[in-house]
Amino acid sequence: MIDLAQSPARPSALAEFWFYFRENRGAVIGLWVFGAFLLIALLAPWIAPHDPTMQYREHILQPPVWQDGGSWAFPLGTDPVGRDMLSRLMVGARFSFFVGIVVVAVASTGGIIIGLLSGFMPRWLDTIIIRLMDIILAFPSLLLALVLVAVLGPSLVNAMIAIAIVLQPHYVRLTRASVLAERQKDYVTSARVAGAGTLRLMFVTVLPNCMAPIIVQAALSFSTAILDAAALGFLNMGAQPPTPEWGTMLAESREFIQRAWWVVTFPGIAILVTVLAINLMGDGLRDALDPKLKRS
Amino acid sequence: MLKYVLTRLLTFLPTFIGVTLISFGFIRALPGDPIIVMAGERGISEERYAELVAQFGFDKPLTVQFWDYLKGVLQGDLGTSFVTKKPVWDEFFALFPATLELSLCAMIFAIVLGLPAGVIAAVNRGKLFDRALMSTALIGYSMPIFWWALLLIIVFSGQLHWTPVSGRIDLIYYFPNPTGFMIYDAIASGQDGALWSALRHLILPTIVLGTIPLAVIARQTRSAMLEVLGEDYIRTARAKGLPPARVNGIHALRNAMIPVITVIGLSVGTLLAGAILTETIFSWPGIGKWMVDSIFRRDYPVVQGGLLLTAVMVMIVNFIVDILYGVINPKIRKR
Numbered sequence: 001m002i003d004l005a006q007s008p009a010r011p012s013a014l015a016e017f018w019f020y021f022r023e024n025r026g027a028v029i030g031l032w033v034f035g036a037f038l039l040i041a042l043l044a045p046w047i048a049p050h051d052p053t054m055q056y057r058e059h060i061l062q063p064p065v066w067q068d069g070g071s072w073a074f075p076l077g078t079d080p081v082g083r084d085m086l087s088r089l090m091v092g093a094r095f096s097f098f099v100g101i102v103v104v105a106v107a108s109t110g111g112i113i114i115g116l117l118s119g120f121m122p123r124w125l126d127t128i129i130i131r132l133m134d135i136i137l138a139f140p141s142l143l144l145a146l147v148l149v150a151v152l153g154p155s156l157v158n159a160m161i162a163i164a165i166v167l168q169p170h171y172v173r174l175t176r177a178s179v180l181a182e183r184q185k186d187y188v189t190s191a192r193v194a195g196a197g198t199l200r201l202m203f204v205t206v207l208p209n210c211m212a213p214i215i216v217q218a219a220l221s222f223s224t225a226i227l228d229a230a231a232l233g234f235l236n237m238g239a240q241p242p243t244p245e246w247g248t249m250l251a252e253s254r255e256f257i258q259r260a261w262w263v264v265t266f267p268g269i270a271i272l273v274t275v276l277a278i279n280l281m282g283d284g285l286r287d288a289l290d291p292k293l294k295r296s
Numbered sequence: 297m298l299k300y301v302l303t304r305l306l307t308f309l310p311t312f313i314g315v316t317l318i319s320f321g322f323i324r325a326l327p328g329d330p331i332i333v334m335a336g337e338r339g340i341s342e343e344r345y346a347e348l349v350a351q352f353g354f355d356k357p358l359t360v361q362f363w364d365y366l367k368g369v370l371q372g373d374l375g376t377s378f379v380t381k382k383p384v385w386d387e388f389f390a391l392f393p394a395t396l397e398l399s400l401c402a403m404i405f406a407i408v409l410g411l412p413a414g415v416i417a418a419v420n421r422g423k424l425f426d427r428a429l430m431s432t433a434l435i436g437y438s439m440p441i442f443w444w445a446l447l448l449i450i451v452f453s454g455q456l457h458w459t460p461v462s463g464r465i466d467l468i469y470y471f472p473n474p475t476g477f478m479i480y481d482a483i484a485s486g487q488d489g490a491l492w493s494a495l496r497h498l499i500l501p502t503i504v505l506g507t508i509p510l511a512v513i514a515r516q517t518r519s520a521m522l523e524v525l526g527e528d529y530i531r532t533a534r535a536k537g538l539p540p541a542r543v544n545g546i547h548a549l550r551n552a553m554i555p556v557i558t559v560i561g562l563s564v565g566t567l568l569a570g571a572i573l574t575e576t577i578f579s580w581p582g583i584g585k586w587m588v589d590s591i592f593r594r595d596y597p598v599v600q601g602g603l604l605l606t607a608v609m610v611m612i613v614n615f616i617v618d619i620l621y622g623v624i625n626p627k628i629r630k631r
Contacts, residue, residue, distance in 0.1 A: 026431075026434075131307075131310050131311060131314065132314065134307070134311045134314075135311055135314035135315055135318065137565075138311055138315050138607045138610055138611050138614075139315070139318075139603065139606070139607045139610070140565045140566075140568040140569035140572075140606060140607075140610060141565070141569055142569035142570075142572055142573070143568065143569060143572060143584075143587065143603065143606060144603075146572065146587070146588070146591060147322060147591070147599060147603055150591045150599065151322065151325050151326055151327075153327075223438065227438075227440055230440055230442075231440070231442060231573055234442045234573070235572075235573070235576065235588060236592075237591075247440075247442075250442065250443060250446070254446065257446055257449065257450050257454065258450070258454045261450060264443070264446050264447075264450070265447070267443070268440060268443030268444075268446070268447065271440045271443060272435070272438060272439060272440060272443070275438040275440070276434065276435060276438040279434055279437060279438050280434065283434070
């Protein structure tokens with residue numbers, strides 16, 4: 001049998017994707033930065049120069065190495081109780097990626113399943129699901145997350161649950177909208193005529209063709225999750241001290257902003273750069289995956 | 297048009313009941329006895345406990361509790377604060393002007409800068425200005441605003457001493473009958489320097505709260521303009537020899553505005569969420585700070601009522617945007 005996918009006329013889906021993704025220089029930069037942070041997050045326990053919770057009492061609020069009083073022992077300085085900033089930031093990367101991955105996995109799995117159901121089930125069930133999602137969307141997301149955390153108790157895991165609940169309706173709406181558009185198409189009708197059951201139609205026939213907008217949404221909500229988790233941490237409703245989560249680090253150092261700029265500046269830069277890199281990638285993904293925007 | 301408004305209203309009602317159900321469920325979802333939790337470490341006397349059980353209606357069946365709650369909500373009774381003993385409804389509307397004033401200023405800031413920026417970027421597509429502007433917009437869109445606020449405080453309050461760090465006005469000013477809108481109150485009072493003081497307090501929170509909407513509006517305006525600029529009628533307008541400013545500013549912008557207005561409407565929820573952080577950092581006495589404080593004080597009637605009222609505010613704004621959308625674009629009404 002001839003494998004059509006290998007014929008030179010048509011590049012593989014991945015190669016085609018990469019071709020369009022590469023066109024967007026920002027997206028490629030975003031990908032590199034994201035890769036670097038991922039590496040730091042994975043290797044943090046081995047490459048961090050110090051234990052992130054170790055308090056060097058004789059080096060409290062030591063400035064970064066390039067300022068007077070700084071030393072190479074603590075390249076980015078130390079925080080108000082003498083912990084190494086660089087090590088805390090490196091380990092903090094782990095928490096941010098953990099949050100991003102878990103939230104996106106939970107919110108997208110739940111949202112995709114509910115969205116598929118909504119698109120395939122009878123009208124009344126669809127209406128109920130959409131109304132439920134409207135109700136969740138009526139609350140400002142951070143406020144709802146805050147109140148959920150107040151109910152569940154402040155911790156990083158509960159913050160992740162709350163953010164996943166708040167982000168999930170977007171996946172439902174997106175999946176449902178694409179399902180409704182795809183269901184009209186001939187290939188779905190022919191699959192149905194060929195005898196495919198509803199479950200097969202949902203997951204095997206229709207879902208793969210709805211993935212493009214969902215993947216873009218996943219990239220965007222990855223960054224939203226990191227931002228929201230940091231915001232909750234900042235409000236003391238996320239990860240609890242002494243966890244070196246970036247938002248929590250900012251909250252702990254707020255009172256020192258006039259005396260020690262580095263304790264405030266670096267965690268913020270870490271959040272900004274990570275979120276920016278992911279958003280850049282998201283833009284590139286959208287350009288590469290959305291056929292409407294493709295320049296042929 | 298009336299039919300359109302009525303159908304929109306019909307979808308409004310179930311959402312409203314659902315929102316009420318969630319805020320009703322909130323106190324009951326708390327782990328443990330909510331009254332004991334609210335009392336905290338101080339403990340609570342038996343009479344007060346019985347009084348509160350009766351006040352919240354915890355001794356009745358859930359359905360009756362919800363019915364009573366819904367009736368109360370419709371009559372503007374959201375219970376009383378556990379801490380201040382004042383009605384939640386009154387507290388909300390006493391603080392709401394502060395949040396509204398800040399949000400309006402942030403929105404104006406975002407629109408006044410974002411719209412022209414988006415238009416200029418679209419007209420100069422691919423040029424240096426476009427690229428610089430869009431990179432800046434993406435940075436703004438990715439900004440952790442709580443950190444951005446701290447940075448602005450370090451520079452403008454700490455180093456330059458241009459702006460105050462917190463509050464809405466210097467303490468030396470006193471207004472006998474305040475409306476809660478500080479700019480208006482300051483002008484109406486006629487006191488020297490009051491307006492200047494109010495504006496100085498407003499500027500940093502406005503920038504912080506307006507940053508993300510600004511970035512979103514600039515990006516959305518640019519992409520909407522790019523789409524419209526490719527249309528035939530624009531080419532016709534150009535071919536007729538109309539000056540570019542007229543083609544871009546009037547012919548194109550008018551049609552590009554439709555998606556932009558949607559984005560502006562949708563930003564209201566973002567603004568209220570952002571207000572939580574902004575108000576907390578700048579000690580701005582509005583709804584966001586009130587809610588955060590109440591969560592920490594375990595003042596659950598306030599959290600419950602505030603949650604409901606905020607959601608209703610967002611719903612009303614979305615409803616108005618929907619209606620406006622129908623007014624601007626007759627095609628939507630027919631659906």
